[in-house]
Each structure stands twice: as C-alpha cells, then as structure tokens.
Amino acid sequence: xxGVSQNPRHKITKRGQNVTFRCDPISEHNRLYWYRQTxxxxxxxxxxxxxxxxxxxxxxxxDRFSAERPKGSFSTLEIQRTEQGDSAMYLCASSEEGFxxxxxxxxxTRLTVV
Amino acid sequence: xQLLEQSPQFLSIQEGENLTVYxxxxxxxxxxxxxxxxxGEGPVLLVTVVTGGEVKxxxxxxFQFGDARKDSSLHITAAQxxxxxxxxxxxxxxxxxxxxxxxxxTRLTVKP
Numbered sequence: 261x262x263g264v265s266q267n268p269r270h271k272i273t274k275r276g277q278n279v280t281f282r283c284d285p286i287s288e289h290n291r292l293y294w295y296r297q298t299x300x301x302x303x304x305x306x307x308x309x310x311x312x313x314x315x316x317x318x319x320x321x322x323d324r325f326s327a328e329r330p331k332g333s334f335s336t337l338e339i340q341r342t343e344q345g346d347s348a349m350y351l352c353a354s355s356e357e358g359f360x361x362x363x364x365x366x367x368x369t370r371l372t373v374v
Numbered sequence: 375x376q377l378l379e380q381s382p383q384f385l386s387i388q389e390g391e392n393l394t395v396y397x398x399x400x401x402x403x404x405x406x407x408x409x410x411x412x413x414g415e416g417p418v419l420l421v422t423v424v425t426g427g428e429v430k431x432x433x434x435x436x437f438q439f440g441d442a443r444k445d446s447s448l449h450i451t452a453a454q455x456x457x458x459x460x461x462x463x464x465x466x467x468x469x470x471x472x473x474x475x476x477x478x479x480t481r482l483t484v485k486p
Contacts, residue, residue, distance in 0.1 A: 293473065300481065302460075303417065303476045304476075305475050308473040315473065316473045353416070355474075363417075363464075
C-alpha cells in the first residue's frame with residue numbers, strides 16, 4: 261500500500277461544469293475525510309465517512325457538493341455547476357477507527373475554475 | 375467561527391530562536407493532534423495528545439495539552455530553517471461525531 265491516492269492531481273474546468281475527484285484510502289482504514297484548503301489556510305472540513313456511512317457533513321457544503329463511499333473503500337467527491345469560489349485544493353485523508361488515530365493525507369486535487 | 379483558533383497566524387524568526395504557537399478552543403477534545411504541512415503536500419502528523427496536562431517531546435519540539443483538554447501549545451527550541459512550514463492543530467470532539475477539525479494554522483518562517 262502506497263498511502264492515500266488522489267486523482268486527478270490537477271483539474272481546470274469552466275464555470276458551470278461538473279467535476280468528480282477520487283480518493284483511494286489506505287486499505288485497512290475505515291475512516292475517510294474530505295477537506296478543502298485555500299492558500300494560507302488550514303484544511304476546512306467537508307465530510308467524513310466511517311466505512312460506507314457518511315457520518316458528518318459540513319453546513320458550509322452546498323447542495324452542489326456530494327460525496328460517496330459506496331463499498332467503504334474508495335470515495336468520490338462531485339461538485340456540480342462549479343463556481344470560481346470552488347477553486348481550492350481538495351484533500352482526502354484516511355485513518356483507523358479510534359480517537360487519536362493518525363490521519364494520512366493524499367497530495368490533494370487542485371481545482372481551478374475559470 | 376473556527377472550532378480551533380491558532381495563534382499567531384504568521385511568525386518569522388531567526389535561526390536559533392525559540393518560539394511557541396498556540397491552539398485554543400471553547401470545546402473539549404478527546405484528542406488533539408499537531409501536523410506540519412509543506413507547500414504542495416498534505417499535512418503530516420507530528421504528535422497526538424489525549425490526556426489533559428500531557429506533555430510530549432519530539433527532539434526540539436515540545437507539545438502540551440491543557441488540563442481541561444481545550445487548548446494546546448507547541449514550543450520549538452533553537453529553530454532551524456528546516457522547521458519552516460504551516461503548523462496545524464486538529465482535534466476530535468464527541469460533539470462532532472469524533473470527526474477531525476483543523477485550525478487555520480501558524481505559518482512559520484525560520485530565516486538562516
């Protein structure tokens with residue numbers, strides 16, 4: 261296992277288009293997180309899965325954002341009708357169950373909406 | 375409003391100086407972690423603290439968890455240019471289904 265993998269690494273899209281990102285967590289990790297990070301800021305929580313169940317979703321997340329983890333393994337994050345304000349780095353992290361478990365991050369998908 | 379407030383937001387010091395950065399909240403955390411992030415990379419874990427009053431040392435870094443488990447500090451002794459980066463605290467609280475929330479970070483620059 262080579263760690264958390266995110267695809268694509270970069271995505272440039274026109275405003276109004278839909279985009280989908282994929283995250284492959286470390287295989288034995290049942291927790292999976294999505295964060296959004298803009299320049300100079302810390303990761304902003306978007307959503308969190310325990311296995312295939314989506315346990316928490318940020319109130320900041322509009323209806324245009326949806327995430328799935330259908331088999332409790334990989335996850336996808338879809339943004340519909342993208343806006344320029346969606347431009348950011350989208351980070352995925354996974355961890356084992358249990359509080360205090362280390363979260364391992366992927367290298368992120370950098371989205372630019374033009 | 376951030377669940378975790380970090381201060382200072384920016385810190386620029388000379389090599390060899392000591393520094394302390396802070397992470398504060400009004401919430402009680404079941405665990406709190408410190409990460410360091412370099413440009414273009416995801417955050418990497420430095421330490422996890424779970425017990426109120428706990429102090430952990432990692433070479434020149436000293437981490438402390440407040441007695442009430444609402445705050446934490448990171449002290450770096452004799453900073454080096456390799457310490458430059460974004461230092462993030464992250465915590466889990468039972469009020470958020472134990473998901474992990476991050477502060478906005480302290481961007482540290484250590485000049486040679």
